[in-house]
Amino acid sequence: MRPGIFSMVKLGEMNHTTLVIGFYAEGPTDIRFLSKVILRTTEQIILNRSSSVISVLEPFPIEVDKTGDRVQEILQAATKAAGYNILIIHADADDKTDKKAFKERINPGFQSVQQDENEEFCKNLVAIVPVQMTEAWMVADKEALKEELGTQKNNQELGLTFPLKQVEKIADPKSKIQEIIRIAFKDLPARRRKVQISSLYSPLGQQVSLDILEQLPSYLKFKTNLTNALIKLNYISLKTTKPR
Structure with missing residues (x-):
């Protein structure tokens, strides 16, 4: 079933949507x-701010033609997301801050969508821009990472000694995770070295602590913008209705 057939129902119209x-x-x-x-964050926001029953579907991946023109890619994504309630656009900062990413790869595309009169666009856009890259969020929750690796080695042995506030200052967090994997399994026979970084993305997305992520400015910006979008669409109230 194509997700675009769903229509947005305001809180006052039904108690379930x-x-x-x-x-x-x-x-x-x-x-x-x-x-x-994204799914877990959305569910958390709704749980805290809505008294209605709202089903949140796992985000539907949008594929576009990679033209090299980021504005056109976002316009394509907005067209394909017509009928969706929200479209989230990802870009890794690939830098010490997200300023350049927003200036060059997010804002121009968002502005083009809003200015275009095409009614077939999804115009409720939210950016998600990890600093430096997605893998920085993956290494933020050290306990979740160690649990997923199944290692008994401590933070010192694995090189997980950096404070949380320094996570987004790691220039290449993907290489950092690969090094942690190497250290975790270096004393084991080759036949037991089954963990690759590619196998960590989905389970860590499910297990990483949102409370820990919320201490990272880039995640907090995403959560704030997503909250504002949900308020605009009348899915949630302005104020928290339940304790976290």
Whole structure:
């Protein structure tokens, strides 16, 4: 069933509705991790701010022609997400801050969607921009990472000694995770070294602590913007209705 057939129902009209989210990501591994984080974050926001029963579907991946023109890619994604309630656009910052990513790869596309009179667009756009890259969020929750690896080694042995506030300052967090995997399994025979970084994205997306992620400015910005979008669409109230 094509998700676009769902229509947005305001809180005052029914006590149960469905929220449909489209997700355009830079790569397949980003989808595996971030889709879980997006779903869990949305559910958490709704649980805290809505007294209605709202079903949140796992984000539907949007595929577009990679033209090299980021504005056109976002326009394509918005067209394909017509009928969805929200479209989330991902970009890794690939930098120490998200300023350049927003300036060059998010804002121009968002502005083009809003200015275009095409009614077939999904115009409820939210950006998700990890600093430096998605893998920084994956390494933020050290206990979840160690549990998924099944290692008994401690943070010191694995090189997980950096404070949380320094996570997004790691220049290449993907390489950092690969090094942690190497250390975790270096004393085991080759036949037992079954964990690859590619196998971590989906389970860590499900297990990473949202409370820990909320201490990262880039995640908090995403959550704030997603909250504002849900308020605009009348899915949630302005104020928290339940304790976290």
